[in-house]
Amino acid sequence: MSDASSGIKLAVVDGIARITLDRPEVGNALDLPMARALLDAATRCATDAAIRCVVLTGNGKLFCAGGDVGLMGSAGERLPAVLTELIAVHHAAVARLARMAKPLVTLVNGPAAGAGFSLAMLGDVVLSARSAHYTAAYGAIGLTADGGLSWLLPRLVGLRRAQEIILTNRRIKADEAKAIGLVTRIVDDETLAEEGATLAVRLVDAPMAAYGAARALLHDSFDTAFETQLDRELQSMAAAAAGEAREGLAALLAKRLPDFTGA
Missing domain, CATH: 3.90.226.10 (2-enoyl-CoA Hydratase; Chain A, domain 1)
Structure with a gap:
């Protein structure tokens, strides 16, 4: 402290x-x-x-x-x-x-x-x-x-x-x-x-990288053109798919709780 x-x-x-x-x-x-x-x-x-x-x-x-x-x-x-x-x-x-x-x-x-x-x-x-x-x-x-x-x-x-x-x-x-x-x-x-x-x-316990990306998308959305925001969403989703989403999907399919802290 x-x-x-x-x-x-x-x-x-x-x-x-x-x-x-x-x-x-x-x-x-x-x-x-x-x-x-x-x-x-x-x-x-x-x-x-x-x-x-x-x-x-x-x-x-x-x-x-x-x-x-x-x-x-x-x-x-x-x-x-x-x-x-x-x-x-x-x-x-x-x-x-x-x-x-x-x-x-x-x-x-x-x-x-x-x-x-x-x-x-x-x-x-x-x-x-x-x-x-x-x-x-x-x-x-x-x-x-x-x-x-x-x-x-x-x-x-x-x-x-x-x-x-x-x-x-x-x-x-x-x-x-x-x-x-x-x-x-x-x-x-x-x-x-x-x-x-x-x-x-x-x-x-949530997927921190995905939440961080969501914060950024929401924060900038008022100043971003619609098509630009669509592209940013696509890039963000692709980045998430290469990271924490693997653990999230594996946990869902295995019917267990995800562990994003180690993802």
Whole structure:
């Protein structure tokens, strides 16, 4: 397990990496040391072959309050430079998590705002505690969206809803978040960790290369012409057929469970 003094805990057990945002005294708000630690954790998750699934959650009552407003308030005229460095490091971490060839589960244990909102939405599967709610928050302090929120929201809920969510800063409760497609499923607060662990165990035994390829296909599909996407699907399928599919088909024909961890 990593040192939590940076604001990030990373624990790897049985192929599952659990990243915990761990500055509960400030709502897990992001400062530069925390952003750097998140980048380190994301880089390990992306490059360590022993890690097959990643879970991201927060410690305490909030998932993540976004950027550290205390840091911003003390920056004075250096605010543009401070935010540029903070966001650049944070964005590198977000890109690693988005592009890694492994499934990402986000367990939203409480309210998520600003950069915390975008982190929550980053998961392939997003389990939301019933007490969680979501707010863009940027406009309230004269800033604009970061962490990929302006990219994620239109794809999840459509442009018109995304415009309203970002421009009005209104709070979206868990029930509405599920109804409009922001989250995958709502879970009672007391069972969130258990349900997340069950899901991670299921994903860690899955064909990782195939899931990584599926992530990439879905991620790029909005910016790819239909015929181009068809060709990418063909190439992806051929690559899978030369790898994990052999174990999957052999297991199916032998009427046994597949072992993709050794494929």
